[in-house]
Amino acid sequence: MTGEQKRTLALYYCQNVPASGERERQDLEEKYGGNIRLFPVPCSGRLEPIHLLLALEEFADVVYIITCPEGTCRYSEGNKRAKKRVEMTRTIIASIGLEVERIGMIIGSKENPISLADHARAAMERTLRLPPSPVHN
Amino acid sequence: MNNSSKLKRVLEGGGFAVTAECGPPKGANSDVVLKKAEMLRNKVDAVxxxxxxxxxxxMSSIAACSLLKTAGLDPVLQMVVRDRNRIALQSDILGASALGIRNVLCLSGDHHIFGNQPQAMGVFDLDSIQFxxxxxxxxxxxxxxxxxxLSQPPDLFIGAAANPFADPFDFRVIRLAKKIRAGADFIQTQCIYNLYRFERWMGMARDMGLTDKAYILGGVTPLKSPxxxxxxxxxxSGMDIPDELIKRMEGVPKDKQREEGINICVETIQRLREVxxxxxxxxxxxxxxxxVGEIAERAGLLPRPVFG
Amino acid sequence: MITGEQKPIDEIREMIAPYKRILVLGCASCVAECAAGGEKETAMLASTLRIAAKMKGEDVLIEEKTLDRQCVRDFVILLDDIIEKYDAVLSLGCGAGVQAVAEMFTEVPIIPAINTEFLGETRDQGYWLESCLGCGDCMLHHFGGICPVARCSKQLFNGPCGGAMDGRCEINPDVECAWHLIVDRLTKFGALDRLENIYPPKDWSKKQGGGPRKIVREDQQK
Structure with a gap:
């Protein structure tokens, strides 16, 4: 039953991720029919817990962050910071009884660069494994 | 019962003084204190x-001191500034003197975070030197x-503690000098295991003339086990135990370890007497x-002098 | 700066439980600097509380606002137009901020969302250290700019105590021995002999003489 219900994924991604231009973004939004909301960020380090919280509060069942591979951040430490903020936000949602799996992070691989579309598929798969968010139901 | 400090009389008479420590019970039972008093009677000059x-x-140090005094021993009242402000400290000094207690050792005190009341408000209104x-x-x-x-001043032989083993080492003797200048008549040191470091510290104290200004008693604690x-x-904190000593304790069978601890303690006292x-x-x-009696006996410190 | 840390969310939820319309009120001064109650933290807390309320199906209004300074009446007065909308204010200001708001809006309960801790400095990103106790009688010039009152665990004026080892305090090896720092600093100045003086007992009446301390300056008044 839960698997058939609609899920909404908020996907924040570093613009360094391969094949993540405006064109690809539009293609993905079309493909997932609004089940994925895509937010390009110049650097994942610019994300704050409030962005993740507001997504969870307002529409998302799950939030994912796709970062560039470790060691390749053009602002040197952005993806490291993103990791810390994800951890902090997970602590916050855990404190009110929301599953920490509702905030996910995928760190790109330097050796095996993965396109935005592939990341989106992986994140959506994981999203569907979770029941709909108790925040919106 | 003579009402002056026996410790003071021994030291002023040029004798080699012996003091021991008695920890009051975690309860209101006076018999524990009196039992310890019997163990220490005639073995030491002051407790x-x-x-x-x-x-x-x-049990409060003042109460336990009073019990010892009544039993005919010469108590040294340890007082820490951790728990009392200047009003309480001065008041207790008067009370202690009125009870016939004639020695006081002024201390900072172990921080309350270590004890069984970590939520307590630490006072530290005065520090030990100011006290x-x-x-x-x-x-x-x-x-x-x-x-x-004061309508009558207290009659007290004033002591302070010194730790030759804490850091920064060079400053330790300056702090000793401050305690003596503040008014310490006698000094009891932290437990001595590292004699080399202790002798260096004593050398610095002698160079500053401090050994002529206050009586320095070396602290020793028998080890029970490695x-x-x-x-x-x-x-x-502030304890310096050389590895050789630990090895020496480990080198004897378990049932002989306490004896070895006493041996080390006696040897340390013998070395200290030469400093x-x-x-x-x-x-x-x-x-x-x-x-304590056995250690004093074997270190050649018995009998203790008797005053009329 | 005055530092603080947010209270556990469960405690906050319990305190606000009786109320339906809540203003989460941040302060953009000290508590923003220590990342406890600035605009960002206020938005996070408000969002978290809204999420929690939605999860429980609670019908509450939780809105947020951040004042430049919660402890200054000129800023607190800005709430005048909106305060009526709410039946409680959850303040992320320090203890002074909470009380300033409470003093001005006596009809509305003001609930503290942070535990105010100390006067300190930002040592590094994400690291704040207590450095002043506000004793009312600064003696830092004697001690090489390091405060023994705020930074020595035993508030010694004639330290260090016998528990210092390797420059660390006996209470915790993470804590620097203030007296070790003082000795090092004065050695560098060639002023170590200063510590041969016995510092007399401190006059604490300047910290807690009688009730709350106040400063009145006629030249600053209207």
Whole structure:
């Protein structure tokens, strides 16, 4: 039953991720029919817990962050910071009884660069494994 | 019963003084104190009574001192500034003197975070040096802080502690000098295991003329086991236990370890007696008061002088 | 700066439980600097509380606002137009901020969302250290700019105590021995002999003489 219900994924991604231009973004939004909301960020380090919280509060069942591979951040430490903020936000949602799996992070691989579309598929798969968010139901 | 400090008389008479430590019970039972008094009677000149040591609540030091005094011993009242402000400290000094207590050891006290009341408000209104100064002012000038006169000054032989093993080393002797200048008549040191470092510190104290200005008693604590030695080395702050000593304790069978601890303690006392400027020894046998007599005997410190 | 840390969310939820319309009120001064109650933290807390309320199906209004300074009446007065909308204010200001708001809006309960801790400095990103106790009688010039009152665990004026080892305090090896720092600093100045003086007992009446301390300056008044 839960698997058939609609899920909404908020996907924040570093613009360094391969094949993540405006064109690809539009293609993905079309493909997932609004089940994925895509937010390009110049650097994942610019994300704050409030962005993740507001997504969870307002529409998302799950939030994912796709970062560039470790060691390749053009602002040197952005993806490291993103990791810390994800951890902090997970602590916050855990404190009110929301599953920490509702905030996910995928760190790109330097050796095996993965396109935005592939990341989106992986994140959506994981999203569907979770029941709909108790925040919106 | 002579009402003066026996410790003071031994030291002023040029004798090598012996003091021991008695920890009050975690209860209201006076018999524990009196039993310890019997173990120490005629084995030492004076008995220090700890003041809620390691910040664990115990019978008050003043009460236990009074019990010892009544039993005919010469108590050394340990007082820490951790738990009392200047009003309480000065008041207790007067009370102690009125009870016939004639020695006081002014201390900072172990921080309360270590004890069984970590939620307590630490007072630390005065520090230990200021406290020494206040007691001296009360005794010698008959005044309290702020200048008010006392109707009768307290009669107290004033002591302070010194730790030659804490850091920064070079500053240690400067702090000793401050305590003596503040008014300490006698000094009891932290437990000595590292004699090399202790002798260096004593050399510095002699060079500054401090050994002529106050009586320095070297502190010793018999080790019960290698485990205790390791615990003290790593967990008790300001403690310096050389590895050779731990190895020596480990090198004897378990049933001989206490004996070995006593051997080390006796040897340490014998070495200390050779250190110029040392005027006595303070034996802190922690919850092991029954061995103090044996240690004193074997170190050639018995019999203790008797005053009429 | 005055530092603080947010209270556990469960405690906050319990305190606000009786109320339906809540203003989460941040302060953009000290508590923003220590990342406890600035605009960002206020938005996070408000969002978290809204999420929690939605999860429980609670019908509450939780809105947020951040004042430049919660402890200054000129800023607190800005709430005048909106305060009526709410039946409680959850303040992320320090204790002074909470009380300033409470003093001005006596009809509305003001609930503290942070535990105010100390006067300190930002040592590094994400690291704040207590450095002043506000004793009312600064003696830092004697001690090489390191305060023994705020930074020595035993508030010694004639330290260091016998528990210092390797420059660390006996209470915790993470804590620097203030007296070790003082000795090092004065050695560098060639002023170590200063510590041969016995510092007299401190006059604490300047810290806690009688009730709350106040400063009145006629030249600053209207």
């Amino acid at each position: 220090n009574v700890t003041d809620n040591q390691t910040a664990i609540v115990r 020494v100064q206040v007691v001296k002012m009360m005794r010698d000038e008959g005044k309290i802080l702020g200048g008010d006169d 485990g205790m030695a390791k615990y003290m080395k790593t967990k008790v 110029p400027g040392i005027k006595g020894v303070h034996i802190m046998a922690i919850e092991w008061e029954e061995v």
